[in-house]
Amino acid sequence: MASGKTDSYSKEGIIMTALTVVRVGLFALTLVALGFVTGVSVADPPSAAGSATGNGDFMLGGELRTFSFSAIQQPNGKVAGQAEVHNRAMGTVVHMDINCIVFLPNNTVVVSGTITKNSPNPPNLVGLNGVFQAQDNGEGTNSPPDRLSLVIPGDCTATPPGLMDILHGNIQVRP
Numbered sequence: 001m002a003s004g005k006t007d008s009y010s011k012e013g014i015i016m017t018a019l020t021v022v023r024v025g026l027f028a029l030t031l032v033a034l035g036f037v038t039g040v041s042v043a044d045p046p047s048a049a050g051s052a053t054g055n056g057d058f059m060l061g062g063e064l065r066t067f068s069f070s071a072i073q074q075p076n077g078k079v080a081g082q083a084e085v086h087n088r089a090m091g092t093v094v095h096m097d098i099n100c101i102v103f104l105p106n107n108t109v110v111v112s113g114t115i116t117k118n119s120p121n122p123p124n125l126v127g128l129n130g131v132f133q134a135q136d137n138g139e140g141t142n143s144p145p146d147r148l149s150l151v152i153p154g155d156c157t158a159t160p161p162g163l164m165d166i167l168h169g170n171i172q173v174r175p
Contacts, residue, residue: 049073049074049075049077050072050073050101050103050174050175051070051071051072051073051101051172051173051174052069052070052071052101052109052111052134052136052171052172052173052174053069053070053071053171053172054067054068054069054134054136054146054148054169054170054171054172055067055068055069055169055170056146056148056166056167056168056169056170056171057166057167057168057169058148058164058165058166058167059167060150060164062089063087063088063089063090064088064089065085065086065087065088066085066086066088067083067084067085067086067148067166067169068082068083068084069081069082069083069084069098069111069134070082070083070098071083071098071101071109071111072101073101079098079099079100079101080098080099081097081098081101081111081113082095082096082097082098083095083096083098083111083113083130083132083151084096085151091120092118092119092120093117093118093119094115094117094118094125094130094151095115095116095117095118096112096113096114096115096116096130096151097113097114097116098111098112098113099112099113099114100112100113100155100156101156102156103173103175104133106135107135107136107137107173107175108133108134108135108136108163108173109133109134109135109173110131110132110133110156110160111131111132111133111134111156112129112130112131112132112154112155112156112158113129113130114127114128114129114130115127115128115129115130128153129153129154129155130151130152130153130154131151131152131153131154131155131156131158131160132148132149132150132151132152132160133148133149133160133163134146134147134148134149134163134171134173135147135148135163135171135173136171136172136173137171139170144165145165145166145167146165146166146169146170146171147163147164147165147166147171148163148164148166148171149161149162149163149164150164
């Protein structure tokens with residue numbers, strides 16, 4: 001203000017208000033951490049109901065393909081994730097938003113989602129559903145290779161094509 005007077009929104013007032021808010025927030029977090037708030041715990045955050053992740057590459061018809069995916073099923077049943085496949089010989093990329101995961105025996109999952117990107121066009125696959133399956137065969141040099149299928153049109157009710165060994169990378173299935 002021109003007269004040199006300060007109003008209720010002075011720097012000092014704002015700083016004091018901010019410090020008070022921080023102190024109240026820290027106090028609330030302390031109450032939760034010490035277990036004084038029933039039904040809320042920092043020791044037991046909600047966990048996912050299941051997940052599958054993977055990345056690596058495989059050969060098909062002499063062509064190298066690279067893949068990556070992550071699918072998480074929340075405790076409420078909702079599924080989220082992403083998947084992407086690069087056909088390096090043809091220069092194509094397909095990207096999917098994951099919306100379904102089905103856990104099968106032998107650490108195998110069927111995963112599907114909506115294609116949100118493909119290049120180059122044509123054909124334009126955006127908006128179509130794609131499905132694939134993946135298998136986790138363990139870790140280490142004595143374990144057989146993890147396996148992956150091609151992405152085909154369909155959803156989690158479709159039967160994806162057979163599994164192929166991946167050359168490099170890792171798939172992890174956590175039902």
